[in-house]
Amino acid sequence: MNKNKNLTAEETGRYWDGNADAWTELVRAGYDHYRDLLNTPGFFSILPDIKGKLGLDIGCGEGHNTRLLAKVGAKMTALDISERFILHARGRENIETLGIAYLASPAQTLPFDGDSFDFVTAFMSLMDMPEIERVFGEVFRVLKPGGFFQFSILHPCFITPTRKNVFDTAGKVVAAELAGYFDGDKCSVDEWMFNGAPANRPVDKFRIPYYHRTLSEWLNIALGSGLTLEYCHEPCPGEEVAEKYPSLAYARVTAFFLHLRFRKNDGKL
Numbered sequence: 001m002n003k004n005k006n007l008t009a010e011e012t013g014r015y016w017d018g019n020a021d022a023w024t025e026l027v028r029a030g031y032d033h034y035r036d037l038l039n040t041p042g043f044f045s046i047l048p049d050i051k052g053k054l055g056l057d058i059g060c061g062e063g064h065n066t067r068l069l070a071k072v073g074a075k076m077t078a079l080d081i082s083e084r085f086i087l088h089a090r091g092r093e094n095i096e097t098l099g100i101a102y103l104a105s106p107a108q109t110l111p112f113d114g115d116s117f118d119f120v121t122a123f124m125s126l127m128d129m130p131e132i133e134r135v136f137g138e139v140f141r142v143l144k145p146g147g148f149f150q151f152s153i154l155h156p157c158f159i160t161p162t163r164k165n166v167f168d169t170a171g172k173v174v175a176a177e178l179a180g181y182f183d184g185d186k187c188s189v190d191e192w193m194f195n196g197a198p199a200n201r202p203v204d205k206f207r208i209p210y211y212h213r214t215l216s217e218w219l220n221i222a223l224g225s226g227l228t229l230e231y232c233h234e235p236c237p238g239e240e241v242a243e244k245y246p247s248l249a250y251a252r253v254t255a256f257f258l259h260l261r262f263r264k265n266d267g268k269l
């Protein structure tokens with residue numbers, strides 16, 4: 001892990017532009033097992049009814065999860081700071097038309113009027129963003145009263161700046177060593193690849209700007225924006241899926257992901 005000064009949103013966007021082509025190719029080929037088998041199903045399992053609702057997905061990447069939201073009946077707008085990701089998302093929309101409006105924009109300044117959306121989602125994107133207080137402030141502003149904000153992040157308590165899986169003599173993961181929980185004031189640029197990606201992949205590793213924040217920082221920033229906490233969820237893979245995809249077993253030892261849903265009060269008691 002490479003500790004950096006805090007990057008601007010535009011600088012983090014350039015890292016993501018650099019990842020976008022290879023990321024799109026690999027996720028569309030099914031190599032993001034954590035997303036497809038654990039994180040996204042868990043997120044949808046707690047999602048309120050969004051049929052016919054106006055939704056905004058921030059940090060949409062190539063649009064996989066936005067398309068799923070549209071397929072369950074929401075009218076979706078989605079944005080990402082990476083123009084290359086938006087290009088890929090629009091390319092897919094041209095083939096599989098779901099009525100999703102995509103735009104390239106930073107989440108720190110949302111180009112929408114106040115009270116525009118019934119709900120906002122962010123799948124695994126908020127940890128990559130500097131000035132997160134501004135992002136929550138913007139989400140609060142664009143949500144209609146009574147609307148909700150549901151997001152997934154890497155679990156701040158268990159995916160700490162240092163994490164090592166511990167294995168027994170048979171090679172079974174049995175524990176994790178964690179450190180650096182309070183070392184989160186700077187952006188790190190983490191380098192990694194999806195488990196099981198093919199040897200002939202388009203890049204060796206992605207370079208991902210990441211802001212570790214403690215659990216209390218996340219909660220206090222969200223609550224400080226005026227939102228109210230409504231629901232928490234920590235998806236855990238079943239035994240069968242963990243047997244088939246051994247890296248998913250790591251997420252049975254400690255949670256990997258945290259899903260939170262907040263609501264903008266509608267002023268009624």
Ligand SMILES: C[S@@+](CC[C@H](N)C(=O)[O-])C[C@H]1O[C@@H](n2cnc3c(N)ncnc32)[C@H](O)[C@@H]1O
Pocket residue numbers: 009012013016017058059060061062063064065079080081082085105106107108122123124125126128129130
């Ligand atoms: C891990 S990817 C997740 C993509 C997608 N939500 C998914 O679940 O497949 C994180 C995304 O956040 C986007 N992102 C990072 N900083 C951003 C910002 N300030 N504003 C909008 N999007 C941002 C990145 O470009 C990237 O597409």
